[in-house]
Amino acid sequence: DQQVKQNSPSLSVQEGRISILNCDYTNSMFDYFLWYKKYPAEGPTFLISISSIKDKNEDGRFTVFLNKSAKHLSLHIVPSQPGDSAVYFCAANVNQAGTALIFGKGTTLSVSS
Amino acid sequence: DTGVSQDPRHKITKRGQNVTFRCDPISEHNRLYWYRQTLGQGPEFLTYFQNEAQLEKSRLLSDRFSAERPKGSFSTLEIQRTEQGDSAMYLCASSRWTGISYEQYFGPGTRLTVT
Numbered sequence: 453d454q455q456v457k458q459n460s461p462s463l464s465v466q467e468g469r470i471s472i473l474n475c476d477y478t479n480s481m482f483d484y485f486l487w488y489k490k491y492p493a494e495g496p497t498f499l500i501s502i503s504s505i506k507d508k509n510e511d512g513r514f515t516v517f518l519n520k521s522a523k524h525l526s527l528h529i530v531p532s533q534p535g536d537s538a539v540y541f542c543a544a545n546v547n548q549a550g551t552a553l554i555f556g557k558g559t560t561l562s563v564s565s
Numbered sequence: 566d567t568g569v570s571q572d573p574r575h576k577i578t579k580r581g582q583n584v585t586f587r588c589d590p591i592s593e594h595n596r597l598y599w600y601r602q603t604l605g606q607g608p609e610f611l612t613y614f615q616n617e618a619q620l621e622k623s624r625l626l627s628d629r630f631s632a633e634r635p636k637g638s639f640s641t642l643e644i645q646r647t648e649q650g651d652s653a654m655y656l657c658a659s660s661r662w663t664g665i666s667y668e669q670y671f672g673p674g675t676r677l678t679v680t
């Protein structure tokens with residue numbers, strides 16, 4: 453069974469608008485969450501993370517929100533740029549222990565100019 | 566830029582052959598991870614090392630797979646008697662404790678095609 457779910461395989465947004473990517477998880481032991489971006493023929497690139505003791509973390513145009521009661525997190529990109537077009541993966545970990553990351557299947561974001 | 570590097574980037578092999586991949590982590594990172602990614606899926610964890618010790622192995626890592634990190638620096642992943650189902654992108658990542666977390670940084674991957 454999938455412990456980390458990204459239910460939207462794709463998302464299309466216009467340049468300058470907000471992109472919202474969603475992620476749900478089932479394992480209540482997860483307490484550290486990360487977002488990665490992946491371009492074709494490259495490895496995933498770390499974007500932003502959040503610990504379960506917070507409900508929001510912001511880094512420039514990227515903000516991650518965590519709703520622990522709903523076991524849901526989201527990544528907001530504002531404003532969206534064409535260079536943001538990539539596959540975005542949500543990942544989770546237990547106790548920030550630095551062991552195995554559990555990834556979702558990814559959401560392909562397309563930002564049109 | 567001294568990011569994570571992997572060699573080779575692409576490997577085509579015939580079923581039944583053995584293959585070996587290499588990963589060079591970021592120099593100050595003491596943890597090294599191997600993941601596998603197939604089309605339409607996220608990366609799946611295979612194994613990880615802290616320094617030279619292999620601390621965890623996934624059940625995905627069958628006995629045909631072996632990983633080493635002999636001096637706590639670079640690592641190798643060997644697949645013996647390759648099968649078509651082994652075709653995938655093999656990703657290496659490294660990390661160190663930042664004081665807050667371990668953030669894993671990935672290499673570009675080795676794409677394996679088994680014919």
